[in-house]
Amino acid sequence: MKMEGSPESVLLSPIKPVKASHVAQGLLGINSPPLVFTSPRTLSDRQTNFPRRFQCPQISGAEISKNDGGSKKSADGPEDLRKSSTYLNSRLIVDVQKSNNINNNSEQDQPGSFSGCVDEYLSDPVDVDCAYSVNLVSQDVKRSDDAHQSSESNLTKSKIAILESDGIIDMETKGDASQAMPEQDGKDPKEQSTSETKKEKIEEEGNIVEQPSHVCPNFVSDLVVDHASRQQQCNTSGAQAAPHEDYGEDGETVLHGPVQLITHHGSEVSQLHRGMSRRCLQFEEAQQKTPMDGTYSLDSAITIIGSISSSSNTELEILDSSQVELPSSSSKKQTMFVSKPSGFGLHLNSIVNTLPIGCSASEPIMSHHSAGYKISCSKLPNLVERVSSTAGDDVLQTKASLATGSAISESPHTKETLNKLQPPKHQITLHNNRRFSSEHADNFEEKKVSSTDGDGCKRCNCKKTRCLKRYCDCFAAGIYCAETCACQGCFNRPEYEDTVLEARQQKESHNPLAFAPKIVQHVTEFHAINEDAGLFTPSSGRHKTGCNCKRSMCVKKYCECYQANVGCSNACRCEGCKNIHGRKEEYGMTGEIVSNRANEERLESMADNKFKMIANNKFLQAELYDPRSLTPPTPSFEYSSHGKEAAKSRLLPGRYVLSSEPDFSMLPSYAKSTSSPSNSHGNDMLRKTSKTLDVVSHSQELDYNITETMGQFSPRFDELADFSDHTPLPNPSPIIMASSSSKTRDAAIVSQLCLYPGSGCISSGGSLQWRSSPITPMTRLGETKTQALDSGCGLYDILEDDTPEIFKESPTPVTSVKASSPHKKRVSPPRGHFQEFQSISSASLKSGRKFVLKSVPSFPPLTPCIDPKDRTQQKY
DNA sequence: GAGTTTGAAACT
DNA sequence: CAGTTTCAAACTC
Known part of the structure; x- marks a missing residue:
């Protein structure tokens, strides 16, 4: 009333x-x-x-x-x-x-x-x-x-x-x-x-x-x-x-x-x-x-x-x-x-x-x-x-x-x-x-934007599908058609909610990921850095299923990859790819190698600078981390004392943040900040700290993107990421695993120092804590890289370099991408997260790792234990 | 604005 | 899973 x-x-x-x-x-x-x-x-x-x-x-x-x-x-x-x-x-x-x-x-x-x-x-x-x-x-x-x-x-x-x-x-x-069929003209x-x-x-x-x-x-x-x-x-x-x-x-x-x-x-x-x-x-x-x-x-x-x-x-x-x-x-x-x-x-x-x-x-x-x-x-x-x-x-x-x-x-x-x-x-x-409603403010938006009104509203022009198929951008985007749409016989309207839902369910039943974001944040390690550096690098995102362009050469909006401003990947079956955002052929290279090489020097320099910055901003970093790690201060914090370590710690938190619920992690941390005073300050600190902050934010963004994009996969990725992070025990540098590409030696050395003693512990500790914390750790291999890149380039780089070749086997960022691969999409229904995860993990990660990941959940308890180790190790 | 091209989505 | 058809957007004129 x-x-x-x-x-x-x-x-x-x-x-x-x-x-x-x-x-x-x-x-x-x-x-x-x-x-x-x-x-x-x-x-x-x-x-x-x-x-x-x-x-x-x-x-x-x-x-x-x-x-x-x-x-x-x-x-x-x-x-x-x-x-x-x-x-x-x-x-x-x-x-x-x-x-x-x-x-x-x-x-x-x-x-x-x-x-x-x-x-x-x-x-x-x-x-x-x-x-x-x-x-x-x-x-x-x-x-x-x-x-x-x-x-x-x-x-x-x-x-x-x-x-x-x-x-x-x-x-x-x-x-x-x-159940009423949309096709029935008139209102059902x-x-x-x-x-x-x-x-x-x-x-x-x-x-x-x-x-x-x-x-x-x-x-x-x-x-x-x-x-x-x-x-x-x-x-x-x-x-x-x-x-x-x-x-x-x-x-x-x-x-x-x-x-x-x-x-x-x-x-x-x-x-x-x-x-x-x-x-x-x-x-x-x-x-x-x-x-x-x-x-x-x-x-x-x-x-x-x-x-x-x-x-x-x-x-x-x-x-x-x-x-x-x-x-x-x-x-x-x-x-x-x-x-x-x-x-x-x-x-x-x-x-x-x-x-x-x-x-x-x-x-x-x-x-x-x-x-x-x-x-x-x-x-x-x-x-x-x-x-x-x-x-x-x-x-x-x-x-x-x-x-x-x-x-x-x-x-x-x-x-x-x-x-x-x-x-x-x-x-x-x-x-x-x-905007907001849309979970995915993807690259595709652009696409839709193009079809959108001046206002930016999406418009469709469907004539036969009644806007109940994914041909309809509105429907595909999960939104109702607007009045401005020129669609005919549209059922994608609130009045036909049931119909829409049903149609949607059908699609999903057939393909659980039908409405999943098509663009997966492919974390290119250098992405952030490159951006910072102003270097052109393939966009971090990748189309899950890839495109199938034959004639557009991936340089027109016919190409979903291009439309999304993402480079083509191995998932693409395009021919004559000339995607300016990244060619299919370059995909393997671009993400890791090519860009790395191109940027390697800069990265190193930046890493050095960042490390310096970090060292200078140790406290700030610590604070930053703290906020994220809502839970009792993670060992990472402790480690943070070292500039490099701090960088790592950043990365870790970043990961977590990025993790499926990066936002939450951030927010809760802040909100909860009570747990850690630093948390409250964290925001300020972040803001204030120019690069470091930028880096962090950046990483966050990436993480976030990833998480979202990956979010669907998140469980898996999370686990994977966590696993990677945690794996350290078996493998001191899970991160390394994540980061496939080679990196600066210096950084590698540093990372080793940190990693082996601390790295594994740290990462694990960090991850553990995060997990223990309400915030779920989301780290993904790719994410870790990105973060590393973002935050303390050096550290991650190092890690990557250090990463044993074995780890390299597991494609780092690529793995994440794979996860997004269409095949996987279809393979696992959205809800069967575990299955997907397994598949993914299997693909990207060794089976053993998978198991490890599963064990991971127990981490929280570990954190306290880990902390001491980490310290000792890091001190090493 | 109409027609063509294109590639994804849907269908078989 | 592959091939074909359908569809609507992107593009061209």
Whole structure:
């Protein structure tokens, strides 16, 4: 009912951090790896931070349906998590509904869109816990309310609804509507049914909405921001209806609750970070872009959240920027789904989508969370998220990360509540939505950009596919078609959410990675450095499946690689490749050898300089590391005393950060910074430290990108990376393994010194700690390289050089690339992370290593032990 | 804006 | 898995 007026108190689930670390570990062991890479769905799942999801790797819609009954399953775990978790998952859902929708099918349309989002969330396997979640939710909500009331008071009028949610799609609704075939012209009966059902639900639930406690178990906390401008929202019942619908969807609310709980875990937190970061970013952007009409701006909300989180150090409040309805200045409503980036924690911590801002509101992003349909996640499947490296971004990111509970899916409820409660003062353009929502702000964006309007919104021109096939860029990107699209008979609209989801599911069933980012961040060791140096190097990204160009010579946008501004790789079957970003023939060379040679001198010099810098900035570095290593200071820190070591330490943290949930790592670290004072300073330090910082940020970006891109693979990669890192025990320099290429001898020597004694220990220690920390270690071989390059070029270089040839066998960056190879994609369904991982590991890593990796999870306990060793060794 | 080219996606 | 067809974007005029 009253959306606006009801100032719903801020509901924050007071999740207690007690077990956070612990959980994190547990999760880490299991989760971190799985986090990675999956179809958008999986990503979303991971984002939700729910390790168990992975356990139920294949949760399809059917499973989801099951989940209702079996909510308990996840619930069991989640409960613990919830309780233990200190984090509040919350999302800010900003829905900008178009006035158009309001008037017309406001109910249906918006609901559809929202519901879609909701459904998606609901659909997530994680959601299993629905029923369970519900109860929990109510409790959580109350708690959150209590906890956050103070904050609310601070906010005064403005309310910020922080919603935790992982949405799970209601299968019921889906069942009704989803099955309708898009091909049926006109609106499918299911739409009607769905709309009707939704309406009914809405009506039924409308009451609930009014009552916050009931409202959304999903909501961990609700901060309602009153916007003076709400008026518009109020205007249309449709708008209200929409939220209701969202809320109304049964499964959703229920499901969300559990998810939230899950997210609370510290370990989960890392996962969540992605989403958070993205959302944060989104918010930030929104803020920047959108004039803040309301007394309370999203930014403020974010800040509030951050403050809250900060207030409760242990607790990380994760705000999922979910959906926020903001009445645009114009009567139009835009539905934004601010989905956290999929992924991977990847979710892009500070990831800034490269996507053009201009996406019109007309293109609502599909919430990736929806299990069934995670469009948002896949939205920019092609695109690889990029992390903004700017210091400012860092800050924002951190906030965002805090704000966004990456893992948390937005509950439709939240949307509703937000819609109702919140007057979206901030006008967040759809652009933002798309951007942010898109997990992958890949290179492909460019492609899409090209097809985009001036605004940067994607447009399609589909005539026969009804925008339900990947021919449609919008569909492929996981977004709804915009009004600006010239498509005919389009079913890729919120109204046809079910259809879209179904279509998507079909695609995914056939090819789990169908919506996965096509561009994998291929970490070229030198990439960052080269960039710094201004040298041209093949882009770090690579197309997973490669192109098949015959005539375009990979110099036109026909070529996906070219389009993505990435070089061709071995995966490409192109003929006469002349890709300016990197030729197929050069691929092996380029990444490692060619560029290395070209840059070797510079690298060395830079490395030297960096080392010097590092030495000078030892403290800073240490701090930097500290923040990331939320957990008890890792040995790496200790090591950091040495400039070189510091560099390593950087690398390590960077890795971790990069790891599936780099963002999280960063954010949580900062947010949690309480653990390490340095953490709080870390940002500043990072910012301040020019090169070192740049390097770090850079590495982070890479990591982040990787993680996202790789995120799908993340589990594997993570493991691999971890493995590589940890392998040191057997092999002193796992890093080396990662870094294939040779490098400066000096560095090598240094690295050896560090590595063998410390390197292995250090890396392991670092990794261990990271793992132990809520933040999952993500290091990948490639990443490590990049980081090394970035941070302390010398060290990594050294490592690489030192790396025994045996290790070299395992293609370092290449391996990562391989992982991304299309074959692998298809081989492992997104959810079967382990399988993929195995395949990957097998390919890139020796079987033995694989096993090692598996053992790795135990690392956390090791860290303490390792530390002493590391010290001793490093001292060596 | 229409037509052609191109390569990915879908299909067999 | 390979070959073919379909499709829509990219490109050209």
